[in-house]
Amino acid sequence: xxxxxxxxxxxTTIVRKRLMPVDGEVIVKLNQKxxxxxxxGEASFSQSHHxxxxxxxxxxxxxxADKMIALKVGEKVEEGTVVASDKGLIPRKIKxxxxxRVVAVGGGQVLIDISKRDYQLKAxxxxxxxxxxxxxxxxxxxxxxxxxxxxxxxKIARGRLHVLAEQTNAILTPSQxxxxxxxxxxxxxxxxxxxxxxxxxxxTVRGLILSSLHPSLIGLARKxxxxxxxxxxxxxxxxxxTAYKILSTNNQRDNVSLNADFFSRHKGTRPEIVIPLxxxxxxxxxxxxxxxxxxxxxxxxxAPATGAVGTLIDLPxxxxxxxxxxxxxxGEVKLENGELLMVPLVNLEVLG
Amino acid sequence: MAxxxxxxxxxxxxxxxxxxxxxxxxxxxxxxxxVAVGQAPSSTHAPLNDLLSGVSDAISHLEQITGxxxxxxxxxxxxxxxxxxxxxxxxxxxxxxxxxPLRAVIAGLLADVSLESARKLATSTYARxxxxxxxxxxxxxxxxxxxxxxxxxDIIIIAGGTNGGASQSLQxxxxxxxxxxxxxxQDRKPLIFFVGxxxxxxxxxxxxxxxxxxxxxxxxxxPSIEKEDLNAARKELARAVVEVKKMQLRGxxxxxxxxxxxxxxxxxxxGRIIDFLSQLYGAQKSVLSVNLGASATTITAGFDEGxxxxxxxxxxxxxxxxxxxxxxxxxxxxxxxxxxxxxxxVNDYVYAKALYPHSIPATKDDLFLEQALGREALxxxxxxxxxxxxxxxxxxxxxLLPLFDVxxxxxxxxxxxxxxxxxxxxxxxALQPVGISTFILDPNNLLPALGxxxxxxxxxxxxxxxxxxxxxxxxxxxxxxxxxxGVNILSASLTRADKSxxxxxxxxxxxxxxxxxxxxxxDLSLLPRNRADIGRGPGKKINMKVGxxxxxxxxxxRGRPLELTSDNVRRRDLIKKWLWSLGG
Numbered sequence: 019x020x021x022x023x024x025x026x027x028x029x030t031t032i033v034r035k036r037l038m039p040v041d042g043e044v045i046v047k048l049n050q051k052x053x054x055x056x057x058x059g060e061a062s063f064s065q066s067h068h069x070x071x072x073x074x075x076x077x078x079x080x081x082x083a084d085k086m087i088a089l090k091v092g093e094k095v096e097e098g099t100v101v102a103s104d105k106g107l108i109p110r111k112i113k114x115x116x117x118x119r120v121v122a123v124g125g126g127q128v129l130i131d132i133s134k135r136d137y138q139l140k141a142x143x144x145x146x147x148x149x150x151x152x153x154x155x156x157x158x159x160x161x162x163x164x165x166x167x168x169x170x171x172x173k174i175a176r177g178r179l180h181v182l183a184e185q186t187n188a189i190l191t192p193s194q195x196x197x198x199x200x201x202x203x204x205x206x207x208x209x210x211x212x213x214x215x216x217x218x219x220x221x222t223v224r225g226l227i228l229s230s231l232h233p234s235l236i237g238l239a240r241k242x243x244x245x246x247x248x249x250x251x252x253x254x255x256x257x258x259x260t261a262y263k264i265l266s267t268n269n270q271r272d273n274v275s276l277n278a279d280f281f282s283r284h285k286g287t288r289p290e291i292v293i294p295l296x297x298x299x300x301x302x303x304x305x306x307x308x309x310x311x312x313x314x315x316x317x318x319x320x321a322p323a324t325g326a327v328g329t330l331i332d333l334p335x336x337x338x339x340x341x342x343x344x345x346x347x348x349g350e351v352k353l354e355n356g357e358l359l360m361v362p363l364v365n366l367e368v369l370g
Numbered sequence: 371m372a373x374x375x376x377x378x379x380x381x382x383x384x385x386x387x388x389x390x391x392x393x394x395x396x397x398x399x400x401x402x403x404x405v406a407v408g409q410a411p412s413s414t415h416a417p418l419n420d421l422l423s424g425v426s427d428a429i430s431h432l433e434q435i436t437g438x439x440x441x442x443x444x445x446x447x448x449x450x451x452x453x454x455x456x457x458x459x460x461x462x463x464x465x466x467x468x469x470x471p472l473r474a475v476i477a478g479l480l481a482d483v484s485l486e487s488a489r490k491l492a493t494s495t496y497a498r499x500x501x502x503x504x505x506x507x508x509x510x511x512x513x514x515x516x517x518x519x520x521x522x523x524d525i526i527i528i529a530g531g532t533n534g535g536a537s538q539s540l541q542x543x544x545x546x547x548x549x550x551x552x553x554x555x556q557d558r559k560p561l562i563f564f565v566g567x568x569x570x571x572x573x574x575x576x577x578x579x580x581x582x583x584x585x586x587x588x589x590x591x592x593p594s595i596e597k598e599d600l601n602a603a604r605k606e607l608a609r610a611v612v613e614v615k616k617m618q619l620r621g622x623x624x625x626x627x628x629x630x631x632x633x634x635x636x637x638x639x640x641g642r643i644i645d646f647l648s649q650l651y652g653a654q655k656s657v658l659s660v661n662l663g664a665s666a667t668t669i670t671a672g673f674d675e676g677x678x679x680x681x682x683x684x685x686x687x688x689x690x691x692x693x694x695x696x697x698x699x700x701x702x703x704x705x706x707x708x709x710x711x712x713x714x715x716v717n718d719y720v721y722a723k724a725l726y727p728h729s730i731p732a733t734k735d736d737l738f739l740e741q742a743l744g745r746e747a748l749x750x751x752x753x754x755x756x757x758x759x760x761x762x763x764x765x766x767x768x769x770l771l772p773l774f775d776v777x778x779x780x781x782x783x784x785x786x787x788x789x790x791x792x793x794x795x796x797x798x799x800a801l802q803p804v805g806i807s808t809f810i811l812d813p814n815n816l817l818p819a820l821g822x823x824x825x826x827x828x829x830x831x832x833x834x835x836x837x838x839x840x841x842x843x844x845x846x847x848x849x850x851x852x853x854x855x856g857v858n859i860l861s862a863s864l865t866r867a868d869k870s871x872x873x874x875x876x877x878x879x880x881x882x883x884x885x886x887x888x889x890x891x892x893d894l895s896l897l898p899r900n901r902a903d904i905g906r907g908p909g910k911k912i913n914m915k916v917g918x919x920x921x922x923x924x925x926x927x928r929g930r931p932l933e934l935t936s937d938n939v940r941r942r943d944l945i946k947k948w949l950w951s952l953g954g
Contacts, residue, residue: 020411020423040555065519067553069512122552129515129549168725233721252725253718281725283689284470286416306417319726321733342737343788344730364411365729 019347021310022367024288024317025166026260028267031300032164032292033148037155038139039063046156048149052141054176054275054292058156064133068116072102073126075112080126089128093120101128140174142277143292160275161300163268163293165261169231169252170278170289173245175203177224177276179293181269183207186229187256192217199223203274205265208254212238219243225276227265227291229257245278247289255325258317259354260369268293305370310363316351320365327369328353379452380826381432381440382819383425383464383625384636386412387665387688388728388782390424390468392432392440393819394459395834402833407814408432411728414468414619421468422621448628463822464629467636467665469619471683472497472611475523475560477543478592479530481506484566487591487598488529490758491565494604494679495611495635496666497525503546504530505539511546518550523560524614526551526582527607528574531567533593540566544574551581559583563610565591565603583617586610601676608638632825639821641670641679643831644778646824648672650832651775656763658774659817660752660801662744662781664688664727667751671774675760682754685747687783688727691720698746705934706742706799708945709735719743730782737788741796744783748800766804766850766903770930773805773905778840780812790920791952794843798924802932804850805905806896806912809843809919816840842888842919848926851902853878859902859927863895864916880927881951890918921952 042061046052073083086102089095096117103111118132145160180202182194188207195204195217203225209215210232218226225245233252249261268274275292308314314330332350338360339345346362353359380402382393390412394405408431413424429440429448439457442449449458474497478485485504492499501521503514518526526547530540551559562582564574571587579585588606592598612633616622626633640659648657649672659670667685671678684693694703700713700720719739723729731737752771765772779785779797787793793811816839820831851859860876864884872884886892894916901908916923928948935941 020413020418020427040558063555064553065516067512067516067519069510069515069549071511122549125545127549129512129553233717251718252721283415283727284419286419320722320729320731321736324722340732342731342734344732344737344786345788346730362730362732365726365732 019310019363021308021314021363023305023308023370024367025164025304026258026264026369027164027304028264029162029295029297029301030164031303032143032145032160032162033157033303034143035151035155035157036139036142037151038137040137041153042137042139044150044153044156046147046150048147050147051145052147052158053144053273054141054174054277056141057138058141058147059139059154061137061139062131062133063137064131066131066133067121068114068118068130068132070101070112070114070128070130071126072112072128076102076104076110078104078126083126084124087123087128089120089123091120091123094118095120095130142174142279143275143290144176144273144294160292160294161297162295163264164304165249165264165291167247167249167289167291168281169248170280171240171242171246172280173243173276173278175224175245175276176273177201177203178270178272179203179205179265179268179274181205181266183229183257183262186259186262188229190214190228195221195223197221203227203276207257209235210254211235215239215242215246225278227276230255245276247276247278247291250325258325258327260327265291308368308370310349310366310368315369316349316366317369318351318359318361318365319367323353323359323361326353328359330366379459379461380823380830381429381459381462382823383428383462384815384819385414385421385425385464385466385468385625386636386663386815387414387468387686388412390421390428391815391819392425392428393814393816394432394436394438395823395830401837402827402830403837404814404816404834404839406432406435408435412468420620422624425621425625450628461826462628463819463826464625464633465636465639465818465822466612466615466622466625466633467496467663467818469615471666471681472524472614473500473522474498475501475503475518475521475526477503477526477528477530477547478566479505479539479543483595484529484531484592487600488527488565490598491529491591491600491603491607492527493681494600495607495637496681496683498683503543505543511542514546515550515553518547519553522558524618525561525563525610527563527565529566529591531570531590532595533568533590535567537567537570540570544570544577548577548581551578561586561610561614563588563607565589584610584613604638604641604679608634611635632822634822636818637666637668637670637679637681639818640668641677641821642824643817643821644670644672645677646821646831647776648674654764655775656773657776657778658801659778659780660748660797661815661817662687662748662783667747667781669751669755671759673760673763673772675763678755678759680751680755680758682751685751687723687744687747687781689724691727691743692724694743694747694750695720697750703742703746705941706745706945707738708942708949709738710938710942711735711739740783741787741792744781745796745800748796752801766905767930770850771801771803774803774807776810777801777803777807778810778812778817779843780815780817785811785813785815789952789954790841790843791949791954794846794921794924795949795952798846798926799932802848802930803846804848804930805903806914807846807848809846811841811843813841814839842917844919844921844924845894845916846924846926847896847904848930849876849898849902849904850930851878851898851900853900853902855879858899860899860904860925861897862923862925864923865893865895866890867892874925876925876927878927878929880925881948882925882927883921883951884923884925886916886918886922888918888920892916892918892923894923924952
């Protein structure tokens with residue numbers, strides 16, 4: 019059976035393809051070094067337009083209006099530019115009301131793109147550009163530690179990692195966030211109050227890594243100007259010991275990337291923390307697809323041992339009956355404390 | 371592939387959001403039978419993003435169960451005809467509900483006429499309406515264009531204009547949609563589906579076809595102000611959905627080719643079989659099918675008046691489960707639990723399920739929580755669908771479920787519940803049926819496959835159904851009455867073939883069971899008291915033959931609508947008692 023894999027690795031080679039949603043201009047070069055927040059591509063992807071219905075305004079037929087329109091597709095126009103005018107003693111002039119770029123002319127109408135900002139694609143990870151994908155993006159490679167999370171607020175940043183959580187089950191409080199933590203990426207624990215998120219914004223942290231987040235804070239967390247990555251759960255839960263160990267042993271490491279991307283099963287995106295580490299050679303890349311097999315390190319994602327890490331020691335061929343009566347395909351897991359549990363395979367993810 | 375007339379073995383593939391099933395039907399002693407089902411997790415998500423892997427695993431599982439071979443090991447391709455060594459199948463059908471729901475923009479003339487019909491059409495499949503436009507829309511054209519661009523639709527459904535009526539008003543809407551489609555990047559252009567005034571078909575095709583990924587047309591869904599006709603459009607929409615899925619998911623093309631172009635959305639084929647069954651059971655008989663799937667909760671009903679079908683992706687039990695909380699409260703979910711659990715815990719459970727939609731409850735508390743969520747998802751879905759069901763179908767009281775002779779339940783929460791009693795109680799609590807209904811479980815999610823198989827052989831669904839493909843849960847009698855708690859509302863007597871007789875007096879608020887084993891037949895006599903109505907009118911008695919089932923005859927006197935007491939201790943005790951009555 020195919021196993022979902024989540025990466026929590028102390029040293030690996032991370033390769034990420036970064037793509038724009040539409041064709042645009044890639045502004046990095048092959049072998050260029052980039053940081054997570056660097057813009058690597060720009061595209062025009064406007065959703066803001068101004069429509070001028072010349073035919074209606076002059077009360078003439080569309081084909082007559084088309085002949086009078088003085089603008090062409092692609093032309094840049096300023097506010098006040100004359101679009102068309104009719105003839106007569108006092109000619110009526112139709113002017114552009116917003117500056118922009120003409121994107122369509124026809125049917126007696128002119129459509130102008132009035133968006134102020136182009137789409138910008140950030141690198142999302144530090145590293146070296148190893149491939150350019152013409153018009154769409156680039157492939158970036160980095161060597162370092164990789165910790166994937168379960169929830170992100172969509173922001174990207176980089177900074178120095180500061181370990182605030184002294185243990186896996188720490189709870190973040192607003193009073194812990196003082197000005198000395200300014201411009202740092204903070205490893206905290208469970209966040210249960212809005213004040214903590216706001217305090218982090220007030221001292222302009224570069225990012226927040228949480229073990230878990232109270233679900234009522236999701237909306238606020240999305241609005242925060244800095245990236246927030248939740249490693250384990252929405253709802254109170256300690257950080258996985260593996261993730262905590264990787265992150266805490268890199269305390270005060272510089273240039274840590276936080277790409278708080280949305281977790282999407284379809285796209286395969288997950289929020290990620292990447293800690294660049296000096297290496298002479300490329301360590302192996304993480305496995306992306308695996309089948310369940312004995313010997314794997316697994317994390318249990320549902321009760322009665324949510325978040326526990328152990329080793330998959332047996333995969334019985336026959337379906338097992340759980341204490342609640344459900345008949346399932348299960349695996350026997352030996353937890354780090356030696357306890358044995360029969361867990362439905364669908365409640366496991368492979369740590370790798 | 372063999373002729374559609376002399377087809378024997380049929381492999382039906384059903385590709386769901388969580389599970390892919392490979393179902394084998396074959397002819398045994400001259401009749402079609404459901405032979406076995408192989409299952410595997412669907413592989414439509416990253417990193418595979420290719421549904422063929424899950425299909426291949428499900429077929430391999432079926433091979434293990436049946437000892438037969440369907441895949442050529444040398445070429446790794448499906449054997450689409452019977453080989454000399456007996457391997458392969460005669461025909462393949464496939465249905466799909468996997469993949470994200472379609473992002474649909476709907477457009478029509480009047481908001482409460484053609485736009486409303488477009489809404490019903492869009493939600494009859496796996497789609498979410500992300501924007502709607504009509505001539506009542508106060509936004510200027512440029513804002514409508516930008517709204518369509520922001521909506522990033524997979525499909526735009528355009529309705530409006532009666533056949534033979536004026537078409538000028540529709541022109542502006544078509545032009546705005548055309549401009550928006552023109553501005554979209556080439557690889558993100560939407561499929562456009564025109565179901566308006568037929569006289570505009572050619573013009574729409576000329577203007578919009580070059581600006582869309584594909585253009586489909588179907589007969590006007592609102593041929594006149596008074597008449598709505600979604601049937602022909604539903605059929606075209608089914609193929610349009612598959613076209614969009616081809617763009618979204620790898621492997622859809624191949625599966626469609628295996629089936630000779632008959633890959634269809636599961637909800638469409640489920641509708642087809644429910645329509646078929648309601649006709650098979652005879653005039654005045656209505657059939658309801660509900661499915662609590664990972665991608666959506668679906669409600670399909672077959673009436674004399676026609677087919678009703680709605681998908682609710684927002685109430686799916688998968689990664690969009692959090693949306694249930696936007697339509698109900700944690701307290702309402704907790705009200706269905708036999709134990710005391712804090713709203714906080716309910717909340718955390720929902721979010722954990724959203725992060726790991728394929729996970730299952732491993733403790734008793736979690737199982738009850740999951741079932742409570744299922745009840746709420748189904749309850750909200752059925753309440754929404756009541757507003758859209760035909761107004762003239764037989765019903766005992768407005769606001770309650772219409773009369774259904776047969777109710778079929780599917781989806782893993784219902785069909786994989788550890789006991790038949792749990793399955794039935796989820797259905798009763800959420801649907802709150804009235805009158806007399808036979809409850810059937812679809813444990814292998816065969817309905818979509820059977821609907822798909824009607825294309826190959828119309829005998830297959832009938833014969834497969836007669837050979838135990840489904841499980842009979844119970845015959846349920848639910849009186850509608852205005853009476854005080856504890857008052858007698860029904861006298862019931864069941865006489866079995868061995869002449870043994872069970873009699874019971876059902877009281878308002880009560881819940882009784884008259885056992886009748888599978889394979890047995892009994893004579894059921896029902897005499898309503900205090901003007902209770904069980905389908906024939908207040909106080910009218912009914913004598914009928916009933917077939918045996920897992921639970922027998924269940925008399926549900928808990929009231930319609932079912933109102934749970936706010937006394938927490940008493941409510942939990944009652945829930946435990948109801949569950950105990952049905953065997954735990």
